[in-house]
Amino acid sequence: MKRPSLRWATALIATALASHAWADAGYPEQLHIGYQKGNSLVLLKSRGTLEKALAAHHVQVSWHEFAFGPPLVEGINAGSIDLGFVGATPPVFAQAGAAPSVAYVGYSEPYADNYAIVVPAHASARTFKDLKGKRIAVAKGSAGEYLLLSALDQAGLGLADIQESYLGYSEGRAAFERGDVDAWVVPDPRLADTEISSHARAVIRARDLPAQYSFYIAPKPFAQQYPKVLATVLEQLDATEQYAKAHPQEVAKLLSDDTRVPLPVWEKALARQPWGVHYPLSEQVLKQQQQVADTFYRYHLLPQPVKVAEAAVEVKP
Structure with missing residues (x-):
């Protein structure tokens, strides 16, 4: 049997490499996003714009649904989930307990009438x-x-x-x-x-009452290693929220179908939803989140005090 020519072998290797596109430098090959029903991550998932934005960097996106927050935080701490969205309190309790890898990377507008x-x-x-x-x-x-x-x-x-x-x-x-x-x-x-x-x-x-924010969280090692991919997600999330603000009927219908909550309920809720996703965390946001931590500790609901700033990672494009 004849040995394959050098030209043929080279072509075979090139074909194999083309079938497995490696992620660009500074980007992970996989991005695992944890989400719960009824929030902006659901909208982002449905639009498919994140996959398009990351395709140029050869990053594959996978979505993982959670029924509620604590298991999502556990997934973040364990490194099996790369990004999630939670209220103000789960990161505080994580930082005070056994979840030191949870880091703040972005935030939403504070609660208002909602x-x-x-x-x-x-x-x-x-x-x-x-x-x-x-x-x-x-x-x-x-x-x-x-x-x-x-x-x-x-x-x-x-x-x-x-x-x-x-x-x-x-x-x-x-x-x-x-x-x-x-x-x-x-x-x-x-x-x-x-x-x-x-x-x-x-x-x-x-x-x-004092401003209270919700947060996008990630494992700290992941946030420190891949800030570009997180910045892309947060930018796409903000664009999605601005789209939702401009198309409330369409979004209400999507969320109603996703959650089985009646359409008039979502119409009322979205009419007073504060829209906007931001990063990195500002001094004002860090100050308000520290007040959340201090309040829970003062009421003996946290086992130890925490410094919120230590869990923040400054994400930049």
């Missing part, structure tokens, strides 16, 4: 102070719990002045509708849903 403490339509309470001595449902360790603690601080009250009931969102809604609790701390779209279905009334909203 997070509130609500009471039934017939309730006599008109302000948050009127809830003194009342039972309030809140998800433990959530952005809502920080909202509640901030409301207590602003009113000059403490945890001893209310009856805090730790309930998940589904259990919280059921307890609220049965009258087992007097108030409920809830974000959109659940907030919009209960306002429409039961005419619940807000006694205080997030815009009336």
